[in-house]
Amino acid sequence: MFVYxxxxxxxxxxxxxxEERAFEVLFQRYHAAVYRLLLxxxxxxxxxxxxxxxxxxxxxxxxPRLQNRENLGAWLRRTATNLAIDKxxxxxxxxxxxxxxxxxTETGEEVxxxxxxxxxxxxxxxxxxxxxxxxxxxxxxxxxxxxSVVVLHYMEGLPVEEVxxxxxxxxxxxxxxxxxxxxxxxxxLKDFVxxxxxxx
Amino acid sequence: xxxxxxxxxxxxxxxxxxxxxxxxxxxAGAPARSPQxxxxxxxILDDARRPCTMQILLSTGGDEMPKVIxxxxxxxxxxxxxxxxxxxxxxxxKAFYPTTFLTPEKVIHWYPSQSRCRIVPRAPDKAGRERIAxxxxxxARLRVVGREQSQGQDWVIVEASVPGGFTTRRYWIxxxxxxxxxxxxxxxxxxxxxxxxTRTQIQPVAPTAQPFALPEPPRDWQIERxxxxxxxxxxxxxxxxxxxPQGYQLISxxxxxxxxxxxxxxxxxxxxxxxxxxSVFFAAPGxxxxxxxxxxxxxxxxxxxxxxxxxxxxxxxxVIVGEVQPELAREAVSRWTGKP
Amino acid sequence: MKHPCETIQxxxxxxxxxxxxxxxxxxxxxxxxACEACRAECHRLARVPELLQHWAPPVPTEAIWxxxxxxxxxxxxxxxxxxxxxxxxxxxxxxxxxxxxxxxxPTPPPALTQMDMEPFYxxxxxxxxxxxxxxxxxxxxxxxxxxxxxx
Numbered sequence: 232m233f234v235y236x237x238x239x240x241x242x243x244x245x246x247x248x249x250e251e252r253a254f255e256v257l258f259q260r261y262h263a264a265v266y267r268l269l270l271x272x273x274x275x276x277x278x279x280x281x282x283x284x285x286x287x288x289x290x291x292x293x294x295p296r297l298q299n300r301e302n303l304g305a306w307l308r309r310t311a312t313n314l315a316i317d318k319x320x321x322x323x324x325x326x327x328x329x330x331x332x333x334x335x336t337e338t339g340e341e342v343x344x345x346x347x348x349x350x351x352x353x354x355x356x357x358x359x360x361x362x363x364x365x366x367x368x369x370x371x372x373x374x375x376x377x378x379s380v381v382v383l384h385y386m387e388g389l390p391v392e393e394v395x396x397x398x399x400x401x402x403x404x405x406x407x408x409x410x411x412x413x414x415x416x417x418x419x420l421k422d423f424v425x426x427x428x429x430x431x
Numbered sequence: 432x433x434x435x436x437x438x439x440x441x442x443x444x445x446x447x448x449x450x451x452x453x454x455x456x457x458x459a460g461a462p463a464r465s466p467q468x469x470x471x472x473x474x475i476l477d478d479a480r481r482p483c484t485m486q487i488l489l490s491t492g493g494d495e496m497p498k499v500i501x502x503x504x505x506x507x508x509x510x511x512x513x514x515x516x517x518x519x520x521x522x523x524x525k526a527f528y529p530t531t532f533l534t535p536e537k538v539i540h541w542y543p544s545q546s547r548c549r550i551v552p553r554a555p556d557k558a559g560r561e562r563i564a565x566x567x568x569x570x571a572r573l574r575v576v577g578r579e580q581s582q583g584q585d586w587v588i589v590e591a592s593v594p595g596g597f598t599t600r601r602y603w604i605x606x607x608x609x610x611x612x613x614x615x616x617x618x619x620x621x622x623x624x625x626x627x628x629t630r631t632q633i634q635p636v637a638p639t640a641q642p643f644a645l646p647e648p649p650r651d652w653q654i655e656r657x658x659x660x661x662x663x664x665x666x667x668x669x670x671x672x673x674x675x676p677q678g679y680q681l682i683s684x685x686x687x688x689x690x691x692x693x694x695x696x697x698x699x700x701x702x703x704x705x706x707x708x709x710s711v712f713f714a715a716p717g718x719x720x721x722x723x724x725x726x727x728x729x730x731x732x733x734x735x736x737x738x739x740x741x742x743x744x745x746x747x748x749x750v751i752v753g754e755v756q757p758e759l760a761r762e763a764v765s766r767w768t769g770k771p
Numbered sequence: 772m773k774h775p776c777e778t779i780q781x782x783x784x785x786x787x788x789x790x791x792x793x794x795x796x797x798x799x800x801x802x803x804x805a806c807e808a809c810r811a812e813c814h815r816l817a818r819v820p821e822l823l824q825h826w827a828p829p830v831p832t833e834a835i836w837x838x839x840x841x842x843x844x845x846x847x848x849x850x851x852x853x854x855x856x857x858x859x860x861x862x863x864x865x866x867x868x869x870x871x872x873x874x875x876x877p878t879p880p881p882a883l884t885q886m887d888m889e890p891f892y893x894x895x896x897x898x899x900x901x902x903x904x905x906x907x908x909x910x911x912x913x914x915x916x917x918x919x920x921x922x
Contacts, residue, residue: 255463258839263469263830270828280831284838291843362637366826385820403790410784416819417784423637423822424815466832477827538897551897638825657897683898690890701898710895720890731888735896738888752888752895 240300247295254294258287261304265311271382272315274371282318286311308387312397319375362423369419377412380405468573471589474610475602476564480507485633491626491734502630505642508535508557520544522649532645539645548648551657555683555701562682566705570594570678576601582631586613595678597707597736597754598625620756625734658696660686666698669713673749673767676759678704691720702755709736709753709760716746728764730757743768775802779809783816 237245237256245253265286270279286307297306370378383394384405391409395402417424464472482504490497499516510533519526520543527543533553540549555562570593577588585606592599603614611633617625648654662670662684670684679702689697690712698713714721721742728741735753739760742748749767751760779802785791786799803810 252463255836258836259463259469259832262832262835266830266835267826267828271826276831280835280838283835284842287835287839288842288846291839362822362825363827366823367828370823370826381823385823386826406788406790407785410788410790413787413816413819414784416823417816420819420822424818425637425639469830469832473827549897554898638822657894687894690894699894699898708899710891710899712891712894720888729888733892735892738891740888740891750888750891752891753899 238301239303243294243297243300243303246291254291257290257303261307262287264304265307268308268311268382268387269315271370271386272312272375272379273318274375274378278315278318282311282314285314312383312387316379316397319379362420365420365423369416372419373412373415377408377415380408381412381416384409470610471573471602471604472568472571474604474612475591476567478602478612479564480504482506482636482638483633484636485630488629488631489626491624503643505636506638509533509642511643518544532643534645541646541648545653546649546651547653547655549655549657552659552685552687554659554685559683559701562680563703563705563708566680566703567591567593568705570705578606579603582613584613591706593678593704593706595676595756595759596620596704597709597756600706619732619734619736619754623734625736657688660696662686662698666713669698669747670700673700673711673713674763675702675711676755676763679707679709679755680704682708689714689718691718707754709751709755712748712750712752714748714750716748718748721748721750728761728768728770730761732757739764741765741768741770743770776806776809779803779806780812783809783813787813787816 237253239257239260242253242257246257262283266279266283269282269286270276273279273282289310290303290307293306297303299306370381373381379398380394383389383397384391389397391402391405395405398405484501484503484505487500487502488497489500496516498514501513501515503511505511510531512531514529517529519528521527522543527541529543530541532539532541535557536553538551538553540551542548571591572594573589573591575587576590579586579588581603586603587606589602589604590599591602597620599618599620601614601616601618602612605611605613612630613633614627614629616627619625663686666684666686670681675681682701682703684698684700686696686698689695691714695715695717697715697718700711700713702709702711721740728739730737730739732738737755737757737760738750738752739757740748740750741764749764751764779799782791782795782799786796789796791799803813
């Protein structure tokens with residue numbers, strides 16, 4: 232009856248026997264991370280919610296065939312990433328095979344190579360919000376091609392080689408996108424990057 | 432008439448029993464966490480790492496005067512706590528108060544009026560602390576025990592405990608906006624208050640990379656250092672032979688300065704169930720603090736937890752100290768010494 | 772005319788991603804050693820990935836789980852369970868057990884008289900990782916610093 236203290240593989244075994252509670256505990260363990268990953272890539276709550284459901288639906292069907300049962304988290308993340316990329320491709324909002332465009336935010340603002348202050352309203356918004364909200368806003372300002380590499384590499388911790396493989400682009404392109412995204416995020420998160428004693 | 436009365440009595444006791452076991456369905460692992468519960472769990476976990484400053488009014492029960500503590504966490508891994516209500520001490524024209532500093536590597540206790548500081552390696556490491564948070568998320572049982580209005584805010588009072596654990600913690604969680612903890616009250620298994628901290632002037636701050644510089648102790652200060660050393664093969668075997676009470680897991684283990692004598696190192700391990708933590712010291716035969724091997728184990732408790740100690744025939748001793756039910760600690764000690 | 776700092780700062784993000792040719796990377800490093808302003812800018816850029824870790828969007832747990840459940844049941848993936856009949860009787864037994872436990876709950880053991888275990892308490896609080904003030908304070912005062920200065 233007590234399922235909270237069980238390991239993933241024990242829970243998977245029980246879920247495979249039809250115990251709904253065991254699957255629910257697995258869901259509780261991982262859904263937030265999966266949702267965050269999907270929201271990060273899609274920047275759309277409805278898409279993230281729908282895809283999270285899809286990930287767990289597939290997980291339930293795949294559980295009996297799962298090779299490495301202690302690595303469920305990694306399997307879920309990989310499935311989520313693939314679904315998100317498929318979704319973006321289907322929406323034709325992103326050309327993953329395109330050459331790198333100069334970094335343009337979704338509001339049409341082009342981020343230059345100089346380090347400069349963001350527009351006043353963005354600055355005010357960032358100042359008035361908590362860091363988490365500021366990050367959310369900043370991610371939303373990135374274009375999808377940049378957001379994908381940021382989420383997969385910085386947030387999910389995937390090596391650049393793996394990100395390149397997943398997105399079907401060269402490693403150099405991943406690195407360039409990361410560099411441009413980092414620069415944009417540094418501007419968008421201006422108030423949080425300051426190191427103590429170095430206020431501008 | 433008499434039989435009728437007995438039925439009423441049985442019904443009464445049954446309802447008392449049912450009322451008394453309100454959290455029982457959760458203990459049996461029945462319901463999953465509601466989204467609300469998850470938010471509370473998250474709020475409690477975030478409370479230990481969100482960068483902020485606040486003032487804490489702390490009472491530890493009994494006749495002691497409450498303390499006023501200035502608490503700063505400029506970074507999830509760094510904390511500075513200054514006891515403002517203590518007697519200050521002037522050093523170089525500046526007032527100093529008893530202060531504890533936490534950095535990723537060290538815990539430093541600063542006792543200016545005694546010209547003394549104590550430096551302890553910070554263990555368990557970040558992974559260990561995360562493991563504790565994970566255990567809390569998995570094992571803690573929550574229930575709402577009340578609502579309150581104070582400091583111009585509405586609070587929901589949530590009680591957390593782990594089955595088979597030692598403490599019960601009540602968290603005052605802000606009902607509106609981002610959940611924030613305004614007060615924490617810790618009671619032991621007998622309901623005695625171990626600590627009650629009320630927070631005011633809570634200010635979230637942006638994390639900084641270099642949170643604060645550690646002050647240099649003046650030259651004439653006495654500096655106590657606790658030393659850590661890696662485990663030996665024998666230590667590992669000793670650790671393996673120790674079985675903690677159910678629900679507790681090994682978080683960290685090291686050899687460090689023995690509490691009896693700074694020259695001897697002893698193996699110490701930290702166990703946690705997510706909420707309660709206890710240490711096990713395996714003291715070498717040279718440790719003079721433990722009972723002689725012929726004596727029965729000794730046990731006691733105070734507001735910091737429970738202590739159970741015993742020595743084996745081969746001279747090795749074991750001490751369990753911290754937040755653990757004494758019976759469970761005694762059983763664990765007996766299992767290790769092989770004596771009932 | 773471009774200031775050297777401007778040229779370097781353009782390259783800093785690529786430098787941090789290890790996306791520069793070795794000679795260009797060396798030039799950046801040499802400049803950083805000499806220039807405090809560019810070093811500070813490099814630190815700011817280096818903090819970006821760490822800041823992203825603070826992103827904690829609210830998660831619509833219930834809505835997602837309901838969707839999963841509905842879709843799993845539509846596909847009839849969950850097996851029927853046969854335990855409901857047991858729940859009623861189990862609850863009654865639990866009630867009695869809980870009452871018995873409450874009734875016969877233990878009382879605290881006495882304070883130690885046989886031996887002074889203070890050093891062990893202190894050593895435990897030295898490293899128990901609670902960050903609540905309660906625990907930190909206990910370790911602070913057990914170290915000897917109490918209001919009256921006595922131990």
